[in-house]
Amino acid sequence: MTDLIDRPTTDIAADPGAPHHDDHDHAHDGDHGHHGPSGLLKWMTSTDHKVIGINYIVTSVIMLVIGGSFAEVIRAQLVSPTSTLVSFSQYNELFTMHGSVMIYLFAGPFAFAGLANYLVPLQVGAPDMAFPRLNALSYWLYLSGSITMLLGFFVAGGAANFGWVGYAPLSNAVNSPGAGADLWIGALMLTGFSAIFSGVNLVATIFYLRAPGMTLFRMPIFTWNMLVTGILILLAFPVLTAGLVMLYCDRHFGTHIFTVQGGGVPLLWQHIFWFWGHPEVYILALPFFGMITEIVPVFSKKPIFGYKGMVFATLTIAALSLGVWAHHMFTTGAVLLPFFSIMSLLIAVPTGIKIFNWIGTMWGGQLVFSTAMLFSIGFIITFLIGGLTGIYLASPPLDFFAHDTYFVVAHFHSVVMALVLGGMAGLYFWIPKITGYMLHEGIGKAQFWFMFVGTQVFTLPMYLVGLHGMPRRMAVYPNNPSWQTLNIWESVGALLIGLGTLLFVVNVIVSWKKPIVAGDNPWDASGLEWFTSSPPPHHNFVSLPPIRSERPTWDYNHPDAPALGHGHAPAAATEKVDA
Amino acid sequence: MESAPLSSESLDSATTPVRRSKRSKALLISLVAPLLLAGCKVPSFGAFSGASKTSNDVFKLWQGFSIAAIIIGGLTLALILWAVFRYRKRSDEIPKQTQYNVPLEIIYTIVPIVIVIGLFTATVVVENKVVSNPTPQATVDATAFQWGWKFTYPGHKAVVVGQTTQTPALVMPAGQDVRINLVSSDVVHGFYVPQFNFSRYAQPGMTNTFTFNISKPGVYPGQCSQLCGLYHSLMYFKVIVLPPASYQAWLALKDASTSTADAAAAALANSLGTSARVPTNPSGTNYGVK
Numbered sequence: 001m002t003d004l005i006d007r008p009t010t011d012i013a014a015d016p017g018a019p020h021h022d023d024h025d026h027a028h029d030g031d032h033g034h035h036g037p038s039g040l041l042k043w044m045t046s047t048d049h050k051v052i053g054i055n056y057i058v059t060s061v062i063m064l065v066i067g068g069s070f071a072e073v074i075r076a077q078l079v080s081p082t083s084t085l086v087s088f089s090q091y092n093e094l095f096t097m098h099g100s101v102m103i104y105l106f107a108g109p110f111a112f113a114g115l116a117n118y119l120v121p122l123q124v125g126a127p128d129m130a131f132p133r134l135n136a137l138s139y140w141l142y143l144s145g146s147i148t149m150l151l152g153f154f155v156a157g158g159a160a161n162f163g164w165v166g167y168a169p170l171s172n173a174v175n176s177p178g179a180g181a182d183l184w185i186g187a188l189m190l191t192g193f194s195a196i197f198s199g200v201n202l203v204a205t206i207f208y209l210r211a212p213g214m215t216l217f218r219m220p221i222f223t224w225n226m227l228v229t230g231i232l233i234l235l236a237f238p239v240l241t242a243g244l245v246m247l248y249c250d251r252h253f254g255t256h257i258f259t260v261q262g263g264g265v266p267l268l269w270q271h272i273f274w275f276w277g278h279p280e281v282y283i284l285a286l287p288f289f290g291m292i293t294e295i296v297p298v299f300s301k302k303p304i305f306g307y308k309g310m311v312f313a314t315l316t317i318a319a320l321s322l323g324v325w326a327h328h329m330f331t332t333g334a335v336l337l338p339f340f341s342i343m344s345l346l347i348a349v350p351t352g353i354k355i356f357n358w359i360g361t362m363w364g365g366q367l368v369f370s371t372a373m374l375f376s377i378g379f380i381i382t383f384l385i386g387g388l389t390g391i392y393l394a395s396p397p398l399d400f401f402a403h404d405t406y407f408v409v410a411h412f413h414s415v416v417m418a419l420v421l422g423g424m425a426g427l428y429f430w431i432p433k434i435t436g437y438m439l440h441e442g443i444g445k446a447q448f449w450f451m452f453v454g455t456q457v458f459t460l461p462m463y464l465v466g467l468h469g470m471p472r473r474m475a476v477y478p479n480n481p482s483w484q485t486l487n488i489w490e491s492v493g494a495l496l497i498g499l500g501t502l503l504f505v506v507n508v509i510v511s512w513k514k515p516i517v518a519g520d521n522p523w524d525a526s527g528l529e530w531f532t533s534s535p536p537p538h539h540n541f542v543s544l545p546p547i548r549s550e551r552p553t554w555d556y557n558h559p560d561a562p563a564l565g566h567g568h569a570p571a572a573a574t575e576k577v578d579a
Numbered sequence: 580m581e582s583a584p585l586s587s588e589s590l591d592s593a594t595t596p597v598r599r600s601k602r603s604k605a606l607l608i609s610l611v612a613p614l615l616l617a618g619c620k621v622p623s624f625g626a627f628s629g630a631s632k633t634s635n636d637v638f639k640l641w642q643g644f645s646i647a648a649i650i651i652g653g654l655t656l657a658l659i660l661w662a663v664f665r666y667r668k669r670s671d672e673i674p675k676q677t678q679y680n681v682p683l684e685i686i687y688t689i690v691p692i693v694i695v696i697g698l699f700t701a702t703v704v705v706e707n708k709v710v711s712n713p714t715p716q717a718t719v720d721a722t723a724f725q726w727g728w729k730f731t732y733p734g735h736k737a738v739v740v741g742q743t744t745q746t747p748a749l750v751m752p753a754g755q756d757v758r759i760n761l762v763s764s765d766v767v768h769g770f771y772v773p774q775f776n777f778s779r780y781a782q783p784g785m786t787n788t789f790t791f792n793i794s795k796p797g798v799y800p801g802q803c804s805q806l807c808g809l810y811h812s813l814m815y816f817k818v819i820v821l822p823p824a825s826y827q828a829w830l831a832l833k834d835a836s837t838s839t840a841d842a843a844a845a846a847l848a849n850s851l852g853t854s855a856r857v858p859t860n861p862s863g864t865n866y867g868v869k
Contacts, residue, residue, distance in 0.1 A: 006836075038858070047588065079697050088809050088810065088812065089809055092806075092808075092809070092811075118595055126865075159817050162806065163810075167766075167767055167781060167805075167806070169765070169766050169767075170766040170767065170806070170808060174771055175765070175766055175808060182840055191703075209746050224588075258785045260784035265784070266767065266783055266784065267782065267785065270670065283632045293635060296635060298849075300666070300674075301668075301674055302676060302677065303676055303677075303678045304678070305677065305678060305680075306678075306679060306680075306684050307678060308678075308679075309684050309688075315631070331769070331778050331779050331780050332780045332782065332787075333780065333787040333788075333789075334785065337710070338703055338706070341699065341702055342699050342704075344703075345698060345699055346692075346695060348691060348695060349691045349692055352691045352693075353687060353688060355655060356655075356684075356687045357684075357768055359655075359658050359662055360677075360680070362659075362662040362663065363662050363666065363677075364666060364667040364674055364675060364677060365662075365666050365674050366666070366667075366669065366670070366672070366673075366674050367666050367668055368661075368664065371666065376657070380659060381643070381656065381659060383654065384655055385652070388648045388651065388652045389648075391648065391698065392641070392644050392648070393642065395640065395644065395702040396702065396706050396708075396709075397637045397640055397702065397705045397706050397709050397776075398637065398641055398702075399769075400624075400639060400709065400776065400777050400778055400779070401627075401637065401773065401775075401777055403769075403777040403778055403802035403804070404769050404771065404778065404805055405771075410815060441774065461631055463625070464625050467625035467627075467774070468623075468625070469627075469771075469774075469800075470772030471771060471802060471803070471804040471814075472767070472804075472806075472807045473811060473855060474811070474812040475812045476812050476813075477812070478813075479800065479802075479815060486824065487685045499587065524863045526668055527789075529650060555733060561621075561676065562673060562675060562676050563676065564676045564677075565679075566680045567747075
C-alpha cells in the first residue's frame, strides 16, 4: 500500500493518459474559461468532473421532486380509509415508482455520483476523475435509465407496480405482464451500470490521483466514505444487475429461475436483491455521513473528533453490511435467524461511534448555526431515531410482528429523511463553491424548520400505526377506520416536507436573481476544495497548500491556531501512523 | 464519585458505614426501581400485549428493547442538545482543537458492544420460544392465494375459503398447541395476525410451519402483509379461537357441511367476550372486486 501514498503529482502528469493540468492552469490563471464548447453543448459533451457533477446534482434533485410528488399523492389517498382518489392499480404504481425513483434515481446518484463527482477530485487535489470519459458515460446511462423508468407511466398497463423490491414471482410475466415492468428492469440495468462505472472511477481516483502529501489518513472523511462507498458499489451492484438479467430471462426467454413451475426458487430473488439491497443502504448512507462529518467541524471551529475512529467505523459498517442482507427475510422462515440478528445488531456499534464523534466535535466548540449546520443537526437527530428503531428490527421476534407494517416504513423513512436533510446540508454548504454564489440563509432556515418538523410529524405517527397493525402498501383500510387520525398526521407531515422542498426551489431562484458572491472560502472550511476559487478553474487548482494534516486549508489560513489536542493520548501517536 | 477528604483513616468508623449504607441503599433503589416498576406497570410502547404466552414474551422483549432505546436515545439526544445550547458561538476565539480522546472513544465502543450482547441474548431466548414447534394438538393447513385464504384441517373434510371482503375464518381451539402449515399457491403473501405479534410469509413451493397456543377465546383480525398484487389491501382473514369442546363441535358441523357453522362459531366467540371484534368493511364498498 505504501506505493500508493505520497505519489507525487509529477508522476500523474507524466502519464500520457492523464490530463495535464499545470499548463492549463497557468495559461488561464484561474479563469473558469476553457477551450471547448460553451452553453448547452458544453453540458452535453463535457468530461469535466465538475460539469458532470452538476448534471448529476440537477437531474437527481429533479428526481427528488418527482418522487416526492408521488409521495404527496400517496399521502392524499391515505387521508381517508376508503379513499378513491386513485385506483388500486394506480396506487401500486405510485408507491413502486416513489420508492424506485427515490432509491435508484435520487439518493444514490445525488450522493455517490453528484456531490462525490464534484468534490472528490477537489478534496484530494486532483485535476479530474481518473476516467473522465467513463464518467460522462455514467451520467448519460443514468439519465437514459431515469427516462426509461418514468416512461413506464405512458405504456399500456402502466408503470411497474410490484414494489421497488420487485419480489418474484409477483414480478414475472404472468403476474405483471406489460412493458412497464420491462422498462423498470431496463432502467435498473442502465442505472446499475452507471453506478458501477462511478464506483470504478471513485476508487481509481482516490487511490491514484491524490496530491503529494495527501496520504490516506489525511483524506477528508467525505473522500474516505466515498472510497468505501465505491468499493461497496463494486461488490453489490453487479449482483443486482445479474439478478435483473435472470428476471428478464424468466419474463421473456422461458427460463424458470424464480418460478416454482419449472423447478425454480422464488426465494432466490430475495437473496440476490437484498445481497445488493443492504449494502445499498450504506452505499446511500455513507456519502451523507461523509457530508455531515465535513460540515459539523467547520461550524464548530474544531477538527473532527476521533478522525481515525470515524474511518474505522466506516470500514466496519461496510464489512458488516455485506453480512446482514437476510434481516429483510426473517419472516421467510428460511434464513439463519441468530447469525443475521447479531450481525445486524452489531452495525449499531460503529453507527453509534459516528454519532458520538459528531457530538464530540461540537463539544467545546464555537457553534455557528448556519443553514448547513442546522440541517446537519437535524440529520443527526433524525438518524438517531431511525437507527434506534432499526435495532428493534434486527431482533427476529420483534421483526416478526413489525415486518411489512408501517413500523418498518417509518424506520426507513426516518433514515432516508435524515439523508434528505443531510443532502440539503451538503447543498447549502457546497453550492457556494459550485456556483460561486451563496444561497439565502433566511429562506434556508425556514426550509430547515419545515423539513425537520415535517419529517417528525410524518414518521412518528407511522411507527404507532404500524404497531396498531397497519401493513404497508395498503391503498385503503376500510376495516380499520381508527387508523385514520394517525394517517392524517402523516399526511400533514408529508405536506410540510413538500413545502420545505418548494422553499428550496424558491431559494435557488431568489439567490439567482440577487447573487451574493461567496469567495473562495466563505465558511473558513478546511478541505482542499476551499483553497481554490469558487467555482474552481477548469482543472481545479492553480496551486496547492502544503498538505501536512487532514486540514490543509485550515493550516494554511490559521498558522497561529492552537495545535491539535489529543486528549489523554500522547500527541506523537497520530504522527507515527501518518508517517 | 468519592469526594477528596473521604478516606477510611480520616473518618471514624461509626459514620462511614452509615454513609456507605445510605449510598448503597440509593444505588439499590435506583437499580431495583425499574424492576419494581416492571412488576407494576410498564407502558406498552404502542404494541399489542399478545394473545398467547409466547406472544406476550415477544411483547416483554419489545418493552425491554423500548426501555433500552429510550434510555440510550434520551441520553444521546440530551448530549446533542446540551452541545447545541451550551457551545453556541460566544466569541471569535478559536476553541481548543481537541481531536482525540482515546479512553473515551474506547468506552463508547465497548459499552454499545455490551448492550448489543445483552439485547442479542434476550432475543435468542424469546426467539427459541417463538420458533419452537411442539407436537401439536390440532393442525391447520393454510393456503394463501390472490386474493384470499383457504384453511383446511388434515383428517377432516372441513374447508374454509374466502377472498377479499369475505374475510374467511381460521378456527382453532384455545389453550392447545395448534400447528399451521402455510403455503402460497401463487405469489408471496404475508400471514399476519397483529394480536399474535407474529407474521410469516406464505411462499409458493415452500411450506412454513409454526405453532400458536392462544390462551383466550375470541376473534382476532388478520390480513395479508406482503404486497401480492391488485387487491392486496382487501386480503383479510380472521382467527376464531374457541374453547376446545366448541372447536370440536364446529369441526363436526363443518365435516357435515353445515352452512351455518361459521356464523355460529363467530357468534360463540364474540359471546365469550373478546376485546377484538373484527369490523367488516363498514363502508360497504367492494372496490370493483368481481
